[in-house]
Amino acid sequence: MDKMVIGGGRxxxxxxxxxxxxxxxLPVLVSSLLVDGECxxxxxxxxxxxxxxxxxxxxxxxxxxxxxxxxxxxxxxxxCEASYDLVRTxxxxxxxxxxxxxxxxxARVSLPGGCAIGARPVNLHIRALQEMxxxxxxxxxxxxxxxxxxxxxxxxxxxSTVTGTExxxxxxxxxxxxxxxxxxxxxxxxxxxxxxxxxxxxxIKGAGSDVITIEGVxxxxxxxxAVIPDRIETGTFLIAAGMTGGDIRILGCxxxxxxALIAKLRDAGMKIEAQGDVLRASGGDIVKSVDVQTLPxxxxxxxxQAQIMALMALGNGLSVITETIxxxxxxxxxxxxxxxxxxxxxxxxAIVRGVPKLRGAPVMATDLRASASLILAGLAAEGTTTLxxxxxxxxxxxxxxxxxxxxxxxxxxxxx
Numbered sequence: 027m028d029k030m031v032i033g034g035g036r037x038x039x040x041x042x043x044x045x046x047x048x049x050x051x052l053p054v055l056v057s058s059l060l061v062d063g064e065c066x067x068x069x070x071x072x073x074x075x076x077x078x079x080x081x082x083x084x085x086x087x088x089x090x091x092x093x094x095x096x097x098x099x100x101x102x103x104x105x106c107e108a109s110y111d112l113v114r115t116x117x118x119x120x121x122x123x124x125x126x127x128x129x130x131x132x133a134r135v136s137l138p139g140g141c142a143i144g145a146r147p148v149n150l151h152i153r154a155l156q157e158m159x160x161x162x163x164x165x166x167x168x169x170x171x172x173x174x175x176x177x178x179x180x181x182x183x184x185x186s187t188v189t190g191t192e193x194x195x196x197x198x199x200x201x202x203x204x205x206x207x208x209x210x211x212x213x214x215x216x217x218x219x220x221x222x223x224x225x226x227x228x229x230i231k232g233a234g235s236d237v238i239t240i241e242g243v244x245x246x247x248x249x250x251x252a253v254i255p256d257r258i259e260t261g262t263f264l265i266a267a268g269m270t271g272g273d274i275r276i277l278g279c280x281x282x283x284x285x286a287l288i289a290k291l292r293d294a295g296m297k298i299e300a301q302g303d304v305l306r307a308s309g310g311d312i313v314k315s316v317d318v319q320t321l322p323x324x325x326x327x328x329x330x331q332a333q334i335m336a337l338m339a340l341g342n343g344l345s346v347i348t349e350t351i352x353x354x355x356x357x358x359x360x361x362x363x364x365x366x367x368x369x370x371x372x373x374x375x376a377i378v379r380g381v382p383k384l385r386g387a388p389v390m391a392t393d394l395r396a397s398a399s400l401i402l403a404g405l406a407a408e409g410t411t412t413l414x415x416x417x418x419x420x421x422x423x424x425x426x427x428x429x430x431x432x433x434x435x436x437x438x439x440x441x442x
């Protein structure tokens with residue numbers, strides 16, 4: 027099993043180009059299930075989760091070719107079952123549920139897996155499909171859904187759900203009548219998906235707001251479209267600049283998607299300038315401690331909570347970090363404490379007392395974003411950090427060690 031070996035203490039400088047967003051690419055690739063024809067999608071990142079969704083789509087009979095530019099042909103959906111073996115490693119696999127029911131009238135999808143960061147229930151997806159006229163049962167660990175044709179409905183999500191919004195948004199495009207999604211998630215990835223669907227001929231209004239209206243159509247047609255840049259990767263490199271006192275130009279990003287993070291990092295003493303699709307970030311001499319509360323977009327993203335905690339571990343005071351989105355998302359704390367961080371957990375809150383320096387240590391990744399935070403901590407630490415279970419990082423960061431090395435980091439991947 028691969029490990030990352032990180033020598034700390036180097037100031038990061040130079041340019042890094044951001045890859046396509048994993049959390050946008052997954053639903054965009056799945057949207058091909060709605061179309062009888064070949065779609066072309068650009069800026070697809072090379073990640074473990076992307077390989078998983080391609081494997082899942084192929085198991086349904088979809089033809090897929092290409093790397094960064096992917097051609098997807100879903101004319102012949104030979105199978106409507108997403109098996110446990112394919113779904114268990116990634117929660118986003120549930121996204122095939124809505125499109126399969128909309129296009130083929132049936133689906134059998136295993137209850138999903140993915141990062142171990144809380145329940146993330148799929149009941150919101152199921153209830154919405156039932157409101158659209160689908161017959162849904164849970165049997166033997168699978169969601170089984172059937173509908174001759176879905177019907178438009180007014181759907182209210184009890185909590186903001188990104189995959190729930192995406193799933194029902196896709197399903198509603200082929201439903202009979204009008205569907206309204208209330209308390210819909212507002213993430214940029216949903217706006218990206220809605221743009222792709224609109225390019226296919228879907229009639230969608232309000233994407234990016236908390237009320238989305240979809241007027242169902244009889245069929246959709248092939249489209250060519252691009253995936254947005256990854257705002258979480260962008261944020262991770264912004265924080266890397268702050269942790270190492272570096273000076274980094276981040277290319278091919280979308281600064282508007284990271285406004286909550288940029289505001290916090292400026293409060294923490296960083297200098298950040300935006301120009302077009304480029305961000306320039308430089309760290310100050312002192313990391314000022316700031317409080318953070320994760321919230322649905324456009325609030326501070328839960329997917330950057332672990333990374334900013336690594337920065338706050340070096341802060342000049344006390345930082346209170348509150349996680350409101352997922353339970354069990356402080357599993358990185360124990361590993362950071364092995365490196366000398368002073369962190370106390372009280373329920374959904376982590377109290378971080380800044381220390382003058384972190385020390386390199388053997389640490390273990392527990393989930394995707396935790397692994398990124400431990401790499402950041404290793405970059406800033408004295409001595410050598412060895413990170414195990416790096417398969418987590420490969421799910422969401424495209425060759426992160428190569429990108430960091432190009433900025434001057436001492437980081438390498440080793441086998442065993």
